[in-house]
Amino acid sequence: MATRHKAAGNCPVERTLEVIGAKWTVLIVRDLVTGTKRFGQLLKSLQGVSPKTLSERLKELEASGVVTRTVYPEVPPRVEYSLTEKGHSLSAIIEEIRRWGEDWLPETAADQ
Amino acid sequence: MATRHKAAGNCPVERTLEVIGAKWTVLIVRDLVTGTKRFGQLLKSLQGVSPKTLSERLKELEASGVVTRTVYPEVPPRVEYSLTEKGHSLSAIIEEIRRWGEDWLPETAADQ
Numbered sequence: 001m002a003t004r005h006k007a008a009g010n011c012p013v014e015r016t017l018e019v020i021g022a023k024w025t026v027l028i029v030r031d032l033v034t035g036t037k038r039f040g041q042l043l044k045s046l047q048g049v050s051p052k053t054l055s056e057r058l059k060e061l062e063a064s065g066v067v068t069r070t071v072y073p074e075v076p077p078r079v080e081y082s083l084t085e086k087g088h089s090l091s092a093i094i095e096e097i098r099r100w101g102e103d104w105l106p107e108t109a110a111d112q
Numbered sequence: 113m114a115t116r117h118k119a120a121g122n123c124p125v126e127r128t129l130e131v132i133g134a135k136w137t138v139l140i141v142r143d144l145v146t147g148t149k150r151f152g153q154l155l156k157s158l159q160g161v162s163p164k165t166l167s168e169r170l171k172e173l174e175a176s177g178v179v180t181r182t183v184y185p186e187v188p189p190r191v192e193y194s195l196t197e198k199g200h201s202l203s204a205i206i207e208e209i210r211r212w213g214e215d216w217l218p219e220t221a222a223d224q
Contacts, residue, residue, distance in 0.1 A: 010219070011142075011213075012209075012210045012211075012212075012213025012214045012217065012219075013138065013139065013142050013206060013209050013210050013213060014139065014213075015213040015217040015219075016209045016210070016212050016213035016217065017138060017139070017209070018217075019217070021135065021138070023133065026125065026129060026133070027125065027126065027129070030123075030125050086216055089212065089215070089216065090212060092208050092211070092212070093205065093208040093209055093212055094125060096204045096205040096208045097124075097125050097128045097129070097205055098124045098125050098128070099124075099204070100124075100128050100201065100202060100204070100205060101123075101124025101125060101126075101127040101128035102124045103201070104198055104201065105124065105127040105128065105131070107122070107124075107127075
């Protein structure tokens with residue numbers, strides 16, 4: 001993934017955002033926290049993402065060591081995505097994001 | 113800010129990302145956690161952001177109730193940005209993001 005800006009190396013917040021800062025990435029991780037998913041399952045869950053973008057994000061997450069991709073030699077081949085240990089450790093961030101949404105953004109207000 | 117996708121209202125993670133998911137937003141909040149800043153201080157700290165984008169992000173954060181903007185009637189007028197209580201409560205997310213970067217993305221590796 002492209003470096004966001006020059007000072008990223010100095011701040012752990014910026015380094016993390018290089019891995020999970022792109023649009024859809026946090027939602028992909030959220031979906032994989034609950035278990036292995038196929039490409040089509042992720043595509044369906046992330047309403048509005050294009051197959052091209054989802055594929056790019058998954059490749060970036062693989063390159064970052066957050067996601068593993070497993071191909072099962074069936075006909076047609078079955079491809080599944082899972083979180084690595086590094087990926088699972090992102091769940092603490094996801095939970096804080098979830099908690100903030102629950103505390104500060106009630107569902108009814110967000111639906112206006 | 114535009115709604116990311118239709119299901120956002122149902123998931124508190126998605127609702128939160130509508131507030132802090134845009135590029136630069138988390139870094140703006142990170143900078144304001146340590147105290148009130150002027151526009152020029154934020155512009156300098158966020159290396160690579162354009163004044164136009166920074167201005168847009170600050171307006172979005174004001175509209176979300178995360179940031180307050182105070183104008184002091186000096187010549188020239190002094191404009192300062194601070195976090196609201198809602199904004200300060202984002203620091204739990206920032207700290208988890210920071211911790212993950214420290215644990216999984218050592219500075220030397222990120223600088224390669």
